[in-house]
Each structure stands twice: as C-alpha cells, then as structure tokens.
Amino acid sequence: MKQMLEVLGFLAMVQGAAGLVSEFTDWNWGLVHRWGSLDGYEIFASIALLVLAAALFAAAESRKAG
Numbered sequence: 001m002k003q004m005l006e007v008l009g010f011l012a013m014v015q016g017a018a019g020l021v022s023e024f025t026d027w028n029w030g031l032v033h034r035w036g037s038l039d040g041y042e043i044f045a046s047i048a049l050l051v052l053a054a055a056l057f058a059a060a061e062s063r064k065a066g
Contacts, residue, residue, distance in 0.1 A: 009053045009055075016052075018031075
C-alpha cells in the first residue's frame with residue numbers, strides 16, 4: 001500500500017509540474033494541458049495535483065512498509 005501511494009504521488013507530482021511548465025512555456029505535454037474540460041483552469045488543476053502529491057506522500061509516510 002505504501003509503494004502504491006508513493007507511485008501515485010510521484011505521478012501526480014510529475015503531471016502537476018508538467019502542467020505548470022506547459023502553461024508558462026511553449027511545451028505541450030502533460031495531461032492537464034490535454035483535457036478540454038480544464039480550459040482556462042490549467043494552473044489551478046496543476047497546483048491541485050501538486051497538493052494531492054504532497055498529501056499522498058504524507059499518507060505513504062504514515063503507513064507501515066509492506
């Protein structure tokens with residue numbers, strides 16, 4: 001369970017960072033940029049993904065290994 005939370009946290013962190021990078025540069029990568037329903041809210045969604053990643057990492061730390 002701990003490893004699954006860490007993997008999900010890592011994926012959320014990567015996608016959140018990719019969304020912020022693609023918003024402030026001309027790079028077109030990341031899932032946040034590709035979802036049509038998030039048009040105009042890409043920055044907020046990316047920040048939410050980074051907060052989710054921090055919460056997942058915190059939850060993984062509170063779990064026992066195994």
